[in-house]
Amino acid sequence: EIVMTQSPATLSVSPGERATLSCRASQSVSSNLAWYQQKPGQAPRLLIYGASTRATGIPARFSGSGSGTEFTLTISSLQSDDFAVYYCQQSNDWPKTFGQGTNVEIK
Amino acid sequence: EVQLVESGGGLVQPGGSLRLSCAASGFSFSRYWMHWVRQVPGKGLVWVSRINSDGSDTKYADSVKGRFTISRDDAKNTLYLQMNSLRVEDTAMYYCATDFSSYLADWGQGTLVTVSS
Numbered sequence: 001e002i003v004m005t006q007s008p009a010t011l012s013v014s015p016g017e018r019a020t021l022s023c024r025a026s027q028s029v030s031s032n033l034a035w036y037q038q039k040p041g042q043a044p045r046l047l048i049y050g051a052s053t054r055a056t057g058i059p060a061r062f063s064g065s066g067s068g069t070e071f072t073l074t075i076s077s078l079q080s081d082d083f084a085v086y087y088c089q090q091s092n093d094w095p096k097t098f099g100q101g102t103n104v105e106i107k
Numbered sequence: 108e109v110q111l112v113e114s115g116g117g118l119v120q121p122g123g124s125l126r127l128s129c130a131a132s133g134f135s136f137s138r139y140w141m142h143w144v145r146q147v148p149g150k151g152l153v154w155v156s157r158i159n160s161d162g163s164d165t166k167y168a169d170s171v172k173g174r175f176t177i178s179r180d181d182a183k184n185t186l187y188l189q190m191n192s193l194r195v196e197d198t199a200m201y202y203c204a205t206d207f208s209s210y211l212a213d214w215g216q217g218t219l220v221t222v223s224s
Binding site: 001032034036038042043044045046049050055087089091094095096097098099100101 | 142151152153154157166168169202207208209210211212213214215216217
C-alpha cells in the first residue's frame with residue numbers, strides 16, 4: 001500500500017499570509033493526487049485533483065504542484081474561511097490512501 | 108445540486124451487523140462510481156470501498172474485506188454498505204462520495220457507527 005505522509009502536522013499562519021503544505025508518497029503516484037479540505041463537523045471537500053487542477057468553485061488562492069512522490073498545496077493569502085484540516089490522497093493505486101492531515105490554525 | 112444523505116448508523120455490539128444507506132439526488136446516480144470512506148472522530152480519513160457504475164466491480168480495503176459488502180440500487184438511487192462481524196475498530200463516521208476520475212468529488216454528511224459492548 002502506498003503510504004502518504006503530510007508535513008507539518010500543524011501549521012500556524014496569520015490571516016493574509018501564505019501557507020505551504022507538503023505531501024510525500026512512499027512510491028511514485030505520477031500526478032494522481034488530490035487535496036481535500038475538512039472543517040470541524042463537516043465532510044471533506046475536494047480542492048485539487050490531478051495534483052494541480054482546482055475543483056469546481058475553488059478559489060484561485062489554492063494551488064497544487066508536484067508529481068511523482070513530492071507534492072505541495074499552497075494557499076496564497078489565508079482567509080478566515082481557510083483554517084481547517086487538509087488531506088492529500090493518492091488515486092494511482094488501490095487502496096486509495098490518504099495522508100494523516102495538516103491542521104492549518106490561526107497564529 | 109448533488110445531494111448524498113447517509114443513514115443507518117448507530118450503536119451495535121461487537122460481532123453484530125449494520126447496513127448503511129446513501130440516498131443520492133441531483134445527478135445521474137446510475138452513471139457514477141461510488142465510494143465509502145470512514146473517519147474515526149478526531150482522526151484521519153480512510154478509504155473503505157468502491158463500486159463501479161453497473162455494480163459489476165467492487166474493491167475493498169484489506170481491513171474490511173470479507174466482512175463488508177458494497178452494493179447499489181439504481182432504481183432507488185441508493186448506495187449501500189452491509190457491515191458484518193463488526194469490530195470495535197470499525198467505530199467511525201462513514202461517508203459516501205461520488206467518484207470523479209478516482210477522486211472523491213461530492214460527499215455526504217456522514218453517519219456514525221459505534222461498535223461497543
